[in-house]
Amino acid sequence: MATTSTSALSASDASRPHVVIVGGGFGGLEVARGLVGRPVRVTIIDRHNFHTFLPLLYQVATAMLEPAEVAYPIRTVFGKAHNVRFRHGLVRHVDHDRRVVVLGDETELAYDHLVIATGATAAFFGIPGASQHAIPLYSLADARRLRNRLLSSLEHADAVADTAPIGLNFVIVGGGPTGVETSGALSELIKTVIRRDGLHLDPTRVRIILVDMAPRLLTPFPEKASAYALKELERMGVEVEFGRSVVEVEEHAIRFADGERLRVAAVVWAAGVTANGTLASDVQEDAGPGGRVRVSPSLQIAERTNEWAVGDSAAIPNGDGGFYPQLAPVAMQSGRHVAAQIVRQGEGKPALPFKFHNKGIMATIGRHAAVATLPKGPTVKGTLGWLAWLGLHLWYLVGFRNKLRVMINWTWRYFDWPSGPRLIMADAETAD
Amino acid sequence: MATTSTSALSASDASRPHVVIVGGGFGGLEVARGLVGRPVRVTIIDRHNFHTFLPLLYQVATAMLEPAEVAYPIRTVFGKAHNVRFRHGLVRHVDHDRRVVVLGDETELAYDHLVIATGATAAFFGIPGASQHAIPLYSLADARRLRNRLLSSLEHADAVADTAPIGLNFVIVGGGPTGVETSGALSELIKTVIRRDGLHLDPTRVRIILVDMAPRLLTPFPEKASAYALKELERMGVEVEFGRSVVEVEEHAIRFADGERLRVAAVVWAAGVTANGTLASDVQEDAGPGGRVRVSPSLQIAERTNEWAVGDSAAIPNGDGGFYPQLAPVAMQSGRHVAAQIVRQGEGKPALPFKFHNKGIMATIGRHAAVATLPKGPTVKGTLGWLAWLGLHLWYLVGFRNKLRVMINWTWRYFDWPSGPRLIMADAETAD
Numbered sequence: 001m002a003t004t005s006t007s008a009l010s011a012s013d014a015s016r017p018h019v020v021i022v023g024g025g026f027g028g029l030e031v032a033r034g035l036v037g038r039p040v041r042v043t044i045i046d047r048h049n050f051h052t053f054l055p056l057l058y059q060v061a062t063a064m065l066e067p068a069e070v071a072y073p074i075r076t077v078f079g080k081a082h083n084v085r086f087r088h089g090l091v092r093h094v095d096h097d098r099r100v101v102v103l104g105d106e107t108e109l110a111y112d113h114l115v116i117a118t119g120a121t122a123a124f125f126g127i128p129g130a131s132q133h134a135i136p137l138y139s140l141a142d143a144r145r146l147r148n149r150l151l152s153s154l155e156h157a158d159a160v161a162d163t164a165p166i167g168l169n170f171v172i173v174g175g176g177p178t179g180v181e182t183s184g185a186l187s188e189l190i191k192t193v194i195r196r197d198g199l200h201l202d203p204t205r206v207r208i209i210l211v212d213m214a215p216r217l218l219t220p221f222p223e224k225a226s227a228y229a230l231k232e233l234e235r236m237g238v239e240v241e242f243g244r245s246v247v248e249v250e251e252h253a254i255r256f257a258d259g260e261r262l263r264v265a266a267v268v269w270a271a272g273v274t275a276n277g278t279l280a281s282d283v284q285e286d287a288g289p290g291g292r293v294r295v296s297p298s299l300q301i302a303e304r305t306n307e308w309a310v311g312d313s314a315a316i317p318n319g320d321g322g323f324y325p326q327l328a329p330v331a332m333q334s335g336r337h338v339a340a341q342i343v344r345q346g347e348g349k350p351a352l353p354f355k356f357h358n359k360g361i362m363a364t365i366g367r368h369a370a371v372a373t374l375p376k377g378p379t380v381k382g383t384l385g386w387l388a389w390l391g392l393h394l395w396y397l398v399g400f401r402n403k404l405r406v407m408i409n410w411t412w413r414y415f416d417w418p419s420g421p422r423l424i425m426a427d428a429e430t431a432d
Numbered sequence: 433m434a435t436t437s438t439s440a441l442s443a444s445d446a447s448r449p450h451v452v453i454v455g456g457g458f459g460g461l462e463v464a465r466g467l468v469g470r471p472v473r474v475t476i477i478d479r480h481n482f483h484t485f486l487p488l489l490y491q492v493a494t495a496m497l498e499p500a501e502v503a504y505p506i507r508t509v510f511g512k513a514h515n516v517r518f519r520h521g522l523v524r525h526v527d528h529d530r531r532v533v534v535l536g537d538e539t540e541l542a543y544d545h546l547v548i549a550t551g552a553t554a555a556f557f558g559i560p561g562a563s564q565h566a567i568p569l570y571s572l573a574d575a576r577r578l579r580n581r582l583l584s585s586l587e588h589a590d591a592v593a594d595t596a597p598i599g600l601n602f603v604i605v606g607g608g609p610t611g612v613e614t615s616g617a618l619s620e621l622i623k624t625v626i627r628r629d630g631l632h633l634d635p636t637r638v639r640i641i642l643v644d645m646a647p648r649l650l651t652p653f654p655e656k657a658s659a660y661a662l663k664e665l666e667r668m669g670v671e672v673e674f675g676r677s678v679v680e681v682e683e684h685a686i687r688f689a690d691g692e693r694l695r696v697a698a699v700v701w702a703a704g705v706t707a708n709g710t711l712a713s714d715v716q717e718d719a720g721p722g723g724r725v726r727v728s729p730s731l732q733i734a735e736r737t738n739e740w741a742v743g744d745s746a747a748i749p750n751g752d753g754g755f756y757p758q759l760a761p762v763a764m765q766s767g768r769h770v771a772a773q774i775v776r777q778g779e780g781k782p783a784l785p786f787k788f789h790n791k792g793i794m795a796t797i798g799r800h801a802a803v804a805t806l807p808k809g810p811t812v813k814g815t816l817g818w819l820a821w822l823g824l825h826l827w828y829l830v831g832f833r834n835k836l837r838v839m840i841n842w843t844w845r846y847f848d849w850p851s852g853p854r855l856i857m858a859d860a861e862t863a864d
Binding site: 048049050066067068071073075076078079080081082085086087088089107151152155156158159163193196197198199200422423424 | 480481507511513517518592625629632854855
């Protein structure tokens with residue numbers, strides 16, 4: 001197959017099986033990439049016309065990167081692939097008896113293979129007010145909304161500094177990678193705006209508070225990495241409070257289980273994820289853990305051989321009775337696996353089980369600090385960890401142009417930081 | 433005065449006169465710049481925390497530049513100026529008896545000198561539906577809204593290409609620089625998305641129609657430049673129709689005075705400007721032409737020696753019984769003039785009249801074509817005109833970092849154009 005010429009294939013070659021991929025995140029993109037030039041027609045559907053590089057959303061939220069630097073048009077990814085088409089829209093319903101997906105505008109798209117790759121979104125665990133007033137970091141609109149809120153609260157504090165000075169509290173809920181990274185970046189943003197932008201703001205009255213129910217940060221990492229992250233965050237002025245749970249989020253306040261009520265300028269919600277969308281109930285009777293679609297070891301849904309789920313939207317058995325975590329590497333590897341199985345099926349071969357290859361995890365804490373942990377290797381930290389983090393993220397950033405732009409911005413930021421995109425866009429407070 | 437040390441000056445030095453500048457456009461920024469280090473306190477107020485480089489908004493609208501590339505945080509401009517403060521907010525009212533401006537949140541700011549620099553916005557001339565359905569290019573939100581509309585209409589045409597193919601009409605109203613530049617850029621955008629993004633769109637069914645009531649393009653330019661612009665636009669496939677006036681804009685259609693009703697994907701409104709905001713009626717009984725504030729030859733309002741207006745919001749007498757045009761160079765020069773007069777007043781010297789120095793005008797038509805006209809010199813056109821246009825715009829773009837970013841993007845675009853920021857941001861359809 002590897003030597004098959006791709007030039008003869010065309011999206012309009014109706015005799016080829018039609019693979020419909022719902023979602024252009026890490027999982028969905030890898031399915032489509034694995035099918036480029038293969039004897040299938042592929043349609044990838046997403047409600048955005050761009051892929052979002054979710055691991056860097058916190059940098060958009062803290063005005064270090066621009067939205068376009070973490071987003072990449074899906075059409076551009078597949079511009080030269082003759083058998084892949086992009087469809088801009090929202091899939092409302094799957095009818096697997098008739099083998100069609102129904103889009104938001106009521107049009108139907110028939111499929112031979114369906115891949116659910118709808119990803120995950122923030123989990124609010126039914127905590128009152130959380131979904132309305134706390135800001136998660138799971139879409140570009142979230143990131144822009146958080147950026148506007150942060151910068152607007154700083155502007156407000158400056159405007160009243162001479163007459164009625166106020167303090168500012170920022171609370172980050174969740175001590176996983178997103179919470180740790182956002183806290184560190186927020187601390188740097190505030191130091192920068194006070195020093196560079198001449199903001200009249202008493203730094204001793206700005207509190208950044210990271211709360212978690214667990215007794216340590218970055219629970220998937222070794223203890224050593226957690227301790228290092230804690231030390232670094234505290235050195236940056238972030239207050240880290242363990243064993244605290246949130247019972248309510250109000251418009252300008254947060255209430256904890258211990259009774260404390262704190263006025264806040266913003267609550268960042270990094271407490272966990274749940275599968276995205278309502279397609280799970282269309283393809284099976286009982287959704288899996290976290291709203292995910294249950295799949296077989298070979299990633300097929302409900303024993304059907306032509307329906308698959310990948311990435312954060314799938315509950316993928318890990319062989320030990322549990323499920324793989326909802327991480328970008330799992331999404332990408334499961335996407336590649338499904339592409340390979342669809343090709344095998346076309347060749348009359350049976351589907352193989354999926355196995356995740358853990359290549360390590362990493363998180364950055366500030367401009368010079370990061371932790372990286374290899375599955376059987378050492379924990380790297382400090383500037384070396386930061387460089388490893390930088391390299392890995394650049395490597396995975398889709399598209400050379402984005403890589404170059406982000407590299408330029410990061411280099412700039414490392415040496416100086418005069419004029420990041422600290423823009424408040426009036427229209428970003430609306431929902432995605 | 434030039435040798436006065438600026439380090440002793442501080443924004444909190446209450447004995448210095450307080451200059452309040454309303455608006456951070458070309459005019460307002462130049463007033464503040466001219467007062468850096470002078471014996472005054474300056475507050476510059478804007479409803480956005482950034483300056484917008486309006487001449488390049490059409491490039492944001494056509495997905496060639498990102499919003500952050502034509503916007504620059506005002507705080508960053510004055511980060512090192514100890515006597516200039518920025519205030520994020522909207523001025524609702526001027527009370528010139530009490531010498532205070534009233535902000536949107538009801539707070540008041542007392543002034544010794546007031547400068548009105550609120551700029552201009554699109555003029556719809558009372559044409560029914562124009563303000564609701566046509567999209568102007570006078571703010572970053574406008575540009576993002578137009579971009580979303582353009583890209584969404586292309587996505588829609590692609591989605592229905594196999595079942596119910598449609599044509600797309602884009603109408604640009606107004607043949608001035610904004611209309612000419614937008615038409616050319618739109619033509620290039622459409623060629624690019626068809627070629628690069630694999631969009632299923634019949635190029636012969638996409639029409640870009642530029643209409644104007646006048647008999648030629650770019651009326652402020654010499655005839656030769658108008659003819660060249662027309663030839664270039666037609667070469668790019670833009671249909672130019674003179675002597676046509678619009679009587680109504682509907683959600684998906686436009687109606688002309690000759691009775692024709694045309695279905696449209698988008699109407700771009702580049703037909704003219706009117707002064708922005710309602711402050712004119714606060715400072716004088718009768719507003720000047722186009723809603724502008726009437727000023728004396730030395731740019732003072734209603735004979736008061738401490739209230740000034742600059743740029744597009746001012747009707748500045750040109751000495752021949754008329755007024756200077758609403759152009760960026762007039763705004764910048766009038767801003768510098770007011771700063772100088774405020775300094776002179778502090779030294780007990782009388783105010784001098786303003787005189788505009790015309791250094792030429794230019795417009796770009798496509799990637800390689802532009803016209804530039806010097807007041808008493810030749811009209812430059814073609815690639816040389818384009819390079820002159822590029823150089824001038826880069827020169828005026830506020831901030832070195834933006835200059836570098838835009839230069840990189842333009843260089844990239846000149847040689848290739850693989851992956852411009854063709855992102856549809858769901859939240860940009862809301863008003864600014």
